[in-house]
Each structure stands twice: as structure tokens, then as C-alpha cells.
Amino acid sequence: MEVKDGKPNFSFMPLREDGKVDAEGKVFAKLRQRCGGERESRIFILLLVFLGCLVTWSLPKASVVHEHGDNNTTVDAILRAVPLTDGHNDFPIWLRAFHGNRIYSFNESxxxxxxxxxxxxxxxxxxxxxxxxxxxxxxxxxxxxxxxxYEIVHDTLQQIDLVNRLIDYFPQHLSHAYTANDVWSSFKRNPQSISSLMGAEGLHQIGNSASIMRLYYRLGVRYITLTHDCNNMYADAAQAVEPVHNGLSTKGKEIVREMNRIGMLVDLSHTSDATMIDALNTTLAPVIFSHSNARALCPHPRNVPDAILFKLRDNGGVVMVTFYAEYTKCDNPRLASLQDVADHIDYIGRLIGFKHIGIGSDFDGMASGPNGLEDVGAYPSLIAELVKRGISRNDIEGIIGGNILRVLAEAERVAQALSLVLPIEDEVKPLLP
Structure with missing residues (x-):
């Protein structure tokens, strides 16, 4: 989730001159693109052409994928082989912001x-x-x-409860998952069920307490971003006013090792370059960037520079490419497209290897997805584009899920190896004067 002035940042929603969302403009732009500008002399022919365009435009997504020809079969085979796994989705905060976390009026339709x-x-x-x-x-x-x-910890617990309630209320669509093996097992048993894990977006959410972080893990949180857009006592953020630690503090290095000890993935999205380097030098397990892109293609501090991508390769971690327009096409976010997202995947893969890439969309944390990736229904179109570019099936299977599940499993193995290490203990206020 990206925010401005403490509110969700939906700055890239197309607007009309009166400031309202230009939904109709997007519709007619798509119609014009698909139908062209041919004029017919008779009104009934024009009408027939227009109606034909409407029918074509409104066909289901499967028909759009079919336009890729033989790719359709390959995309289907890939999706049958590997659990498509997204590293970052802000649906819970959307429900909090716009529905007050009230879900029982919804149904599956x-x-x-x-x-x-x-x-x-x-x-x-x-x-x-x-x-x-x-x-x-x-x-x-x-x-x-x-x-x-204090209030942040309170609200985080409400969000964790929200996700768990969603899973319990919609068992036909969602299932609890805590390990990489849980995801694979569920995929083999019921591919239509979404294995649901959680990620917390900033160590400010643990309230300066390793105890609270460990409790989050017990409740299903499997990664924590070291910062959001603010510094905390552990680490510096990419977009904070100024650094205070020049990377990780001493306590920050301790908390990274504690995350390793319990199997919590270390997420470096939103962190400063110095924090990225310190974390990569400290961690005993592979790390992730849950929703970031290549800075070489889009020079934004939220993206990852080449030098750190090379360190990520050596660490064995993954960068989960995001669809967020501002980090995809820096020169003109409104024109960001599926092809631009694929460019980031292509670039990173050819630089450090495709086994270090995942998908971290940031759906419901952005105003609108790139053209061609407007919502969660569009993943197959991205896979088709990767096939079209000649990326191997094995590499694509890693990108869409295999790589992040490998990293999660490795974090679990590191935690097992550290099982005899004692937890770090919080400093607590004296109970007695």
C-alpha cells in the first residue's frame, strides 16, 4: 500500500476535467482502439459496426488470452503446474478504508x-x-x-483478524496456509482454493517488541517489511525525510536475526539502500522485496538498484515485481502497461537470473493497474506476455510461484537450524516502583 498524507494513494485514476473518475473515457478509448475510426455512409451500418465492437470488447478474459494463439495452451499448462502466488495484495486495508472491515454482507458473487x-x-x-x-x-x-x-499494534491485530475471518467465512475460496508445503499441498488437493498467508508492512507495526512480532508469526504473518515510508527504531526507510541510523540500527540487526530464528521472511521493499545492504549483510536466510521493481528502468527510491540486485542473487532471495504504475513507468505512470511490467521481469531475469523474481502486484494498494493488468483477473495475460518473449516455461513457473515458495521453504529450514537459539527478550517497564 502506498500512502500520501496518511491516506491511500489513488493518484493515478484517470480523471475528467471536472475531477471525476473518467470511467466512460476508458471504455470509449478501448472501443476506439479495437474498432478503429472507419466511417460508413449509412447509419445502420455504423450502428452494426459499433454493436459488433461492443460484443468483441465485452468477451470474457479467456478470449483475450486466446489472441496469443498457441500461447494459450502453454499458459494453461504453466498454471496447472505451479501455484500462482502473489507476494502483496492490499485487499484487507481496502476493506478497512471503505467497508470498515465489515465482510458479512458480501457473498462469493x-x-x-x-x-x-x-x-x-x-x-x-x-x-x-x-x-x-x-x-x-x-x-x-x-x-x-x-x-x-499502541494504536498501530491494536489496528494490526484487527487486520490479522480480518484476514482470518475472511478465510473462515469463505472456505470455498480461501484456505489457511503457514508453510511452503501447505501451499503446494493445497494446490495439489484443490487448485481453486487460494492459500492465504499474511505480510505486515513495516516494523512500526510490532510496537518495538520482538514478543509482538513472534505473536504475529503464530497468527499467520510470514513476512515483515523492515520499514514502510517512515523510519523506525530498527531501520531507515527509502522515502523518510532523512535517515537516522544510516541503515539498520544495532537493534535492527538483532531483529533481523530474530526473524531468521522464527522463519519470518525479511522484506526489503520500502527500505533505504543502506538498510537493504545492512540487511543483506546480516540475514542468515534469503530475503524478499515483496513489491519493488528495477531502478535501472524506473529510477525511483522504492525500486532496487543493480548493485543490490547482485547482492540479492548471492543471498538467494527474490524481488517480487510490482504493478504499481509510479514504480513501473517513472516518466509517465498513467501510460504504464503490462508490457512495462514484463520489461522489469525481463531486465531483472537477464541481469541476475529468473529464479530471483516473483510477482508482488499491490492490487488494491494503487488507484488503477497498468493497462492490461487492471485487476486480479489479468495474471494469465502477463504469463502469456512472458511466453511470447521467449522466457522458458521453467523460468516462468518460478516467477509466478516456485521462487517465492522456495525462499519461504529455505527460511523455514534456517529457522529449524536455529531452533536451539533462545529468543531475544524485550525490555519491559518495571511492575513495581
């Missing part, structure tokens, strides 16, 4: 405003999802007193 609902999830053939239990940064810049975080 509900069309929910935004980029996610069960109908489109089925269309996209998603099987694994790290749902973000994001809560915004505190308003106090660089005030790391524990009291600042």
Missing part, C-alpha cells in the same frame, strides 16, 4: 469496488496470496517511543 473480488480471483487463477495487514505509519516523525505504536 459480490462485485466489490476496487481490483479484487472472488469472481476476478477465479478468472486470474490465483492460488497463493500474501495478504498485507498494513497499518499506516505514526504521524510523529522519528519519535520511536513505544507509546506511539
Amino acid at each position: 459480490s462485485v466489490i469496488d476496487g481490483q479484487v473480488d472472488f469472481s476476478r480471483l477465479r478468472q486470474g487463477r490465483l492460488h497463493g496470496q500474501f495478504w498485507s495487514v498494513y497499518v499506516p505509519c505514526p504521524k510523529e516523525e522519528n519519535d520511536f517511543d513505544s507509546s506511539v505504536y
Whole structure:
């Protein structure tokens, strides 16, 4: 989730001159693109052409994939072989912001405003999802007193509960998952069920407490981003006003090792370059970037520079390419497209190897997806584009799920190896005067 002034950033929704969302403009732009501008002299012919275009434009997504010809068979085979797993989806904070976390008025056929609902999830053939239990940064810049975080911890627990309630209320669509093996087993048993894990988006959400972090893990959180867009007592953020630690603090290095000890993935999206380097030098397990792109293609501080991509390769981790327009096409985010996202995948893969790439869409954390990746129903179109570019089937299977599940399994193995190491203990206030 990206925010401005403490609110979700939906700045790239196309607008009309009156400031309202230009939904009709997008429709007619698509019609013009598909139908062209030919004029006929007789009105009934014009009408027939227009109606024909409407029918063509409204065909289901399977017909769009079919346009790739033989790729359709390959895409289907890939999706049957590997659980398509997305590293970052902000549906929970969307539900909090616009529906007050009230879910029991929804059913499996509900069309929910935004980029996610069960109908489109089925269309996209998603099987694994790290749902973000994001809560915004505190308003106090660089005030790391524990009291600042009490409400944030409270709200994070509500978001974790929301995800667990969603899974329990919609068991025909969602299932609990805690390990890489859980995802694979569920995929073999019921490919249409979405194995659901969680990720917390910033160590500000643990309230300066390793104890709370461990409890999050027990509740299903499997990665924590070291920062969001604010510094915390452990690490510096990419988009904070100024650094305070020049990377990880001493406690930050301790918390990274504690994450390794329990099997919590270390996520470096949103962190400063210095934090990335310190974390890669500290961690005992592979790390992830849950939703970031290549800085060489889009020079934004939220993206990953080549030098750190090489360190990620040596670490064995993955960068999960995001669809967020501002980090995909820096020069003109409104024109970001599926092809631009594929460019980032192509670039990173050819630089450090495709086994270090995943998908971290950020659906419902952005105003609108790139052209061709408007919602969760569009994953097969991205896979078709990767096939079209000549990326091997084995590499694509890794990109869409195999790689992140390998990294999660490796983090679990590291935790097992560290099982005799004692937990770090919080500093607590004296109970007695």
C-alpha cells in the first residue's frame, strides 16, 4: 500500500476535467482502439459496426488470452503446474478504508469496488496470496517511543483478524496456509482454493517488541517489511525525510536475526539502500522485496538498484515485481502497461537470473493497474506476455510461484537450524516502583 498524507494513494485514476473518475473515457478509448475510426455512409451500418465492437470488447478474459494463439495452451499448462502466488495484495486495508472491515454482507458473487473480488480471483487463477495487514505509519516523525505504536499494534491485530475471518467465512475460496508445503499441498488437493498467508508492512507495526512480532508469526504473518515510508527504531526507510541510523540500527540487526530464528521472511521493499545492504549483510536466510521493481528502468527510491540486485542473487532471495504504475513507468505512470511490467521481469531475469523474481502486484494498494493488468483477473495475460518473449516455461513457473515458495521453504529450514537459539527478550517497564 502506498500512502500520501496518511491516506491511500489513488493518484493515478484517470480523471475528467471536472475531477471525476473518467470511467466512460476508458471504455470509449478501448472501443476506439479495437474498432478503429472507419466511417460508413449509412447509419445502420455504423450502428452494426459499433454493436459488433461492443460484443468483441465485452468477451470474457479467456478470449483475450486466446489472441496469443498457441500461447494459450502453454499458459494453461504453466498454471496447472505451479501455484500462482502473489507476494502483496492490499485487499484487507481496502476493506478497512471503505467497508470498515465489515465482510458479512458480501457473498462469493459480490462485485466489490476496487481490483479484487472472488469472481476476478477465479478468472486470474490465483492460488497463493500474501495478504498485507498494513497499518499506516505514526504521524510523529522519528519519535520511536513505544507509546506511539499502541494504536498501530491494536489496528494490526484487527487486520490479522480480518484476514482470518475472511478465510473462515469463505472456505470455498480461501484456505489457511503457514508453510511452503501447505501451499503446494493445497494446490495439489484443490487448485481453486487460494492459500492465504499474511505480510505486515513495516516494523512500526510490532510496537518495538520482538514478543509482538513472534505473536504475529503464530497468527499467520510470514513476512515483515523492515520499514514502510517512515523510519523506525530498527531501520531507515527509502522515502523518510532523512535517515537516522544510516541503515539498520544495532537493534535492527538483532531483529533481523530474530526473524531468521522464527522463519519470518525479511522484506526489503520500502527500505533505504543502506538498510537493504545492512540487511543483506546480516540475514542468515534469503530475503524478499515483496513489491519493488528495477531502478535501472524506473529510477525511483522504492525500486532496487543493480548493485543490490547482485547482492540479492548471492543471498538467494527474490524481488517480487510490482504493478504499481509510479514504480513501473517513472516518466509517465498513467501510460504504464503490462508490457512495462514484463520489461522489469525481463531486465531483472537477464541481469541476475529468473529464479530471483516473483510477482508482488499491490492490487488494491494503487488507484488503477497498468493497462492490461487492471485487476486480479489479468495474471494469465502477463504469463502469456512472458511466453511470447521467449522466457522458458521453467523460468516462468518460478516467477509466478516456485521462487517465492522456495525462499519461504529455505527460511523455514534456517529457522529449524536455529531452533536451539533462545529468543531475544524485550525490555519491559518495571511492575513495581
